[in-house]
Each structure stands twice: as structure tokens, then as C-alpha cells.
Amino acid sequence: xxxxxxxxxxxxxxxxxxxxxxxVRRGGELFYDFRFxxxxxxxxxxxxxxxxxVFLAGKRRFGRLPLGTEALDCKSRTLLQSACKNNNC
Numbered sequence: 001x002x003x004x005x006x007x008x009x010x011x012x013x014x015x016x017x018x019x020x021x022x023x024v025r026r027g028g029e030l031f032y033d034f035r036f037x038x039x040x041x042x043x044x045x046x047x048x049x050x051x052x053x054v055f056l057a058g059k060r061r062f063g064r065l066p067l068g069t070e071a072l073d074c075k076s077r078t079l080l081q082s083a084c085k086n087n088n089c
Contacts, residue, residue, distance in 0.1 A: 006044040009062040010051040020044040021052070021080065023072070030069075032076035045080075056080060 003016045022033040024040040031038065043065050045055045055062075056077065058069035072080070 006042075008046040008051055009043055009065055010045055010054050011048075013046065015046070017044070020046055023076070025065075025071075028071060030072045030076065032072075032079050034079065052080060 003018070005014045006017045006020055007014050008020060017036065021044065022036050022038075023030045023043045023045065024033045024038045025043070026038075026040045030043075033042065043062075045051050055069060056072075
């Protein structure tokens with residue numbers, strides 16, 4: 001069985017889905033989907049500290065992400081920041 005590959009928004013590297021953090025767009029907000037099961041358009045960011053910190057800094061726009069990182073809800077931002085510190089999603 002082959003595992004699905006996804007692309008990181010920040011570094012554009014393709015890797016196995018389980019090695020990434022998934023963000024889901026619902027309406028005008030982004031949510032951190034730690035279970036990989038939420039319905040909606042999914043976006044992925046590497047678990048690497050470099051990618052998470054660049055994404056959370058929000059200093060650049062990401063091509064496929066129609067919303068900026070300011071659309072990330074408060075709870076999701078906190079979870080991703082702790083994941084960045086722990087290097088764990």
C-alpha cells in the first residue's frame with residue numbers, strides 16, 4: 001500500500017502526509033486538523049521548525065493558500081506554536 005504524498009506550503013517539498021501538519025479552510029478561517037479527518041480544503045506544512053515558524057510569522061503569501069496566516073484561528077495558532085516548540089504535530 002502506498003502512502004499519500006502531500007506538498008508543504010513553505011518549502012514545497014513532497015513527503016508522506018503523516019509527516020505534515022494539516023490546515024483546513026472553512027469559510028474565512030483556517031483550522032489545525034490534527035486528526036487529518038476534517039472536511040474542507042486541506043493545506044499542509046512540514047513539521048520542521050523552520051517551516052512552521054515561517055508559516056506562523058505570516059511574512060509571505062503562500063500561492064495555493066487563498067487566506068493569509070491571519071485567518072488562522074487562535075486555538076490553532078497556539079497548537080501550531082507548541083508543535084513548533086516540540087517539533088511534533
